[in-house]
Amino acid sequence: MRERLVIALAAIAALLLAYNLYHIFLVLPDEAAQGAIYRIIFFHVPAAITAFTGFFVTLVLSIMYLISGNLRYDSLAASVTEVGVVFACVNLVTGMIWARIIWGIWWTWDARLTSMLVCVLIYSGYLMLRRAIDEPTQRARLSAALSIFGFADVILVWKSIQWFRTQHPSPVLSIRTGGGNIDPAMEHMLYLNFLAILMIAAALVLVRTRQETMAREIDSLRRLANAA
């Protein structure tokens, strides 16, 4: 059942992505000021939103694990974090490519770049901590606690670095600006590509969760065999 869901989700995401790529590269015109490079926004912004959605979902799953003690929440939290970190890296790399063309440099210590890098480091620490603990319940308990501390910190990191320095372009989505900063056709495509990327992320999470669950079952069988 789950395999079919993964295949269906991946197939719909692939079709939607193909449709989006056609429109992004062949239908939508170049942006007036930036030229062709602006198209990176269709991957850059959805990757960031997907990553943050993932980090928030991890927080919820971590709290649910600490309340219930059900290891399925832990497997899901680990998978969602992994996928979240991947999309955070996609966001950073696409941002750097854009910055090289527009700003002439690969990296600047701007608020959002720095904040995203800190988020990647916090959640990479979470993934490294998981690898350092062998016992499943201890791993689940400690990584759930770290995830809660990490998410609380993400909010403070974004606020503090924003005060510290910023040169990143202002938000463009009309839900944040009230409209007028982006062409409606481009914004429509942004949302459509967000949907495609979110579906890809969901398919990846389902695949990783299955692997995590199987790894835990194999580990418990191995422990049982060693104990016998």
Added chain:
Amino acid sequence: MRSLLQALSIARKDLTVELRTKESLNAAIAFSVVMLLLFSFAFDPAADVTREIAAGLLWIVFAFSGALIFNRAFVRELPNDCLDVLLSSPISPASLLLGKAAAIFVLLLFLEAISLVVFGVFYNLRWWLRPIELALVCILASWGISILGAVFGALTVNLRLRELMLPVIIYPILIPLLIAAVELTDTLFRNQPLSPDQLLWGRLLVVFDVVFTALALALAEAILVN
């Protein structure tokens, strides 16, 4: 009230042990002096630019030398299964964590006082111009480092790779606190008045301390009890 008394007795125990052995304090002070020495090779100690970045250098020294203190807080309890004994005693996990954080806090303030004096001498820095505000910044930032140091010291105490994991986990989380502390300390070293914008950093330090102390107390059992 009872929990606070329990925390105080844990802090008193840790401070007594530390004063008798001085194992982490001596190492932390020596490490901070070594770092200050290394900075003198990386930057020209007489140049104005070094004094401009003095606040940042100093907080890097506090944070890195502090690691030697909070790393030992729970590791000290491993021989003879002392941690298990503490956890099976009537002391609550939250009190244990709070007591450990309090002991780290006192040691960290002591380390900061010594580093400030050494830094002032080596780099000709006039750090005493605004002593009360500087003390307040040090207290607020050190409490944040202490409570997170205690939490992550407890979180990694039973890991094989604890010495590797602790800095990887704690420093990204300390970033907002360190930015705020550096911004405020820099203004105080320059003896400039604190603008409303800079007072935001003070508020950030308070929020950081409150949020992470509350989380630490709420999650103490999940972190400590196996």
